Amino acid sequence: MSPQFVLRDGVRIAVTDRGGDGPAVVLLHGLAGSSRELLPTADALTPDHRVVLVDQRGHGQSTRRPDDCSREAFVDDVITVVERLLPGERVRLVGQSMGAHTAFLVAAARPDLVDRLVMLEGHAAGSDDPHEARALGDFFRSWPLPFADLPAAREALGDSPIARAWVEDLERTPEGLRPPFDADIMEATIAAVQVPRWREWESLAVPTVAVFAAHGMFEPEQRDELIRRRPATTRVDLPHGSHDAHLDAFEDWIAALRDALRP
Template identity: 60%
Template structure:
C-alpha cells in the first residue's frame, strides 16, 4: 500500500493552508493545482519526483482541505500564500510548478518574488486574462451540480468519464446526505474572475529559467502560445499530445519533461512533442 504523504497546516492571517509533503533532502519543488482542483491530483507527480526532490503540494485557498471560504480571493492573496509555503515550509527558494490557474499564480509569484523561485514550470498557463463571461460560465457549471451526490458512482455519472471528472469524484467529501466537492461554486467564480486582465508586464519580468508546457488540444490557440514565447524568447516550450489536464492524461510524458527541466536538463528551446500516451 502506498504510504500517505506527510500533511501540515500553515496558518497565514485568517487562512489555513493544507500542505502535503513528500519529505526528504532533495531540492524543494512547490506544485500549484488549478481551479476547483486540489493537491490530491498531483500526488502521482509528487511520488514520481521523490526522493530526488522534496515535493510540496498545497491546497490553495478556497480548495481542498484549506480554508473553504477565504475573505480574500485576489491574485495577490494566492501569490502571498505560495510565497509563505516556500518560506515557511520549504525554508527558502523552490522550483515552482503550476497548472492552469496554478500556473497563473506561479507566474505572478515568480515575478513578485524572484528570490523564492529558482525554476518555473507552467502547464497550460498563460499571461492573458480571463473574460468575465468565462468566469460566469464556470461558476454556473459548478453551481449546477446536483448536490449532494449519493455516492461516487452517481457523481461520475453526472460529471462524465474524463480523467478530471474522475479526479473530482474521487476527491468528494462525505457529509450530511452524501458527497460534496471541497469547494464552493461562488468562491471558484470569484477566484477566476480575479484573473481578468493580462499580465504581460509580469511575464516579461520573470527572471527564473522557465518551461512552458502546452497541450495540443488545451485552452490556448497557436497564436496565443506563439505570442507568449515571443514576448519572452528565453522560455523553453514543450507540447504534449493531450488536453488541458495533461498531467492526468499523459503522466509519463509530463513527468519526463518536468523531471528533466527541474534537474537542469530538459528539452531545448522551441516546440518539443511529448509521447502520445502516458
C-alpha cells in the same frame, strides 16, 4: 499522509510534504482541483526532489470560503508556505492552469525564493470575455449536489480524467457527497485570473519552462504570444493530452517535467 496547515491572515493553507532529499519542488494545482490530483506527479519526482504540495485557498483541505480571492492573496499564501516550511531555499515552482498562473506571479514577485518555474497549460493573457467566469460558476452550480453516492457522482460528472479527479476529491457529509470547493469562490477566483498579467510575465527573472498539451486550452497564436513576449522562455509542446495533461498524458508530462528540473 495528513497535511500540515500554515495560517496566514485567518486562512488555513493545507500543505503536504512528500519528502525526498533533493532540491525542493512546490506543486500547485488548478482551479477546482486539489493537491490530490498532483500526488502521482509528486511521487514521480521523489526521492530525487523534496516535493511539497499546496491546496490553494478555497480548495481541498484549505479554508473553503476565504474573504479574499485576489491573485495577490494566492501569491502571498505560497510565499508564506515557502518562507515558513522551506526557509533559506530557492524552490522549483511547478503549477498547472490556475496553479501555473499563481506560480509565475510568485516568481515575478519573489525571484529570491524561486530557482526555476515550470508552467503546465498556464498563460498570462487573461480573458476579454466578461461572461466567462460567470459561465464557469454556473457550471459548478449546475452539479446536482449533494451526490447520494459515488455512482451517482460518476453518472452526473462523467468519466473524463478531470471528472474522475473531481469524484476522488468528493467529501462525505451527513447529506451526501460534496466537492471541497464552492461555485461562487471558483467564479471569483477565475475572474481574478482573467485579468491580463503581461507586466509580471515580461519581468520574470527566473528560468521558465512553458509546457503546452497537444489538445490543451490555448490556440497556437496564444502559445506563440506567450513566448514572443518573453523570448527567454523554454517552450515544450506535448504530443498528447488535454488542458489536464498531468492526468491524461502523464508519461509525457513527467518526461517534460524531469527535463525542466534537471540541473
